[in-house]
Amino acid sequence: MGGRFTAELVDSDGVALWARALAVDPDNNSARIAIGKSYFGQGDLESARTLFEEALRRDPEDFEANRMWAVTMLELERRANPR
Numbered sequence: 517m518g519g520r521f522t523a524e525l526v527d528s529d530g531v532a533l534w535a536r537a538l539a540v541d542p543d544n545n546s547a548r549i550a551i552g553k554s555y556f557g558q559g560d561l562e563s564a565r566t567l568f569e570e571a572l573r574r575d576p577e578d579f580e581a582n583r584m585w586a587v588t589m590l591e592l593e594r595r596a597n598p599r
Contacts, residue, residue: 530554545571549580556588561595564588 531554538547552567565588571581 543574545575545578545581548574549578549584552584552588556584556591561588561592565592 531551534547534550534554537544538551541547548567548571552564552571555561555564555567565585568581568585568588571578572585575581
């Protein structure tokens with residue numbers, strides 16, 4: 517899962533705050549992406565993918581959602597087809 521993404525990941529306390537923000541404002545893509553990054557960091561790639569895809573449905577041009585969706589899909593492919 518590449519160390520270069522580690523600094524961007526959200527800890528469990530941060531997830532709780534972002535989850536509250538998302539509950540207050542369901543259109544908050546920043547919260548959705550932050551939670552997705554946390555799932556990615558925990559290795560829960562399916563949950564991460566779901567959140568990134570929802571973020572993209574809401575804003576197809578969101579750079580960070582596109583980037584993290586792509587990274588997640590590459591990691592899912594890597595896990596499905598280890599060398």
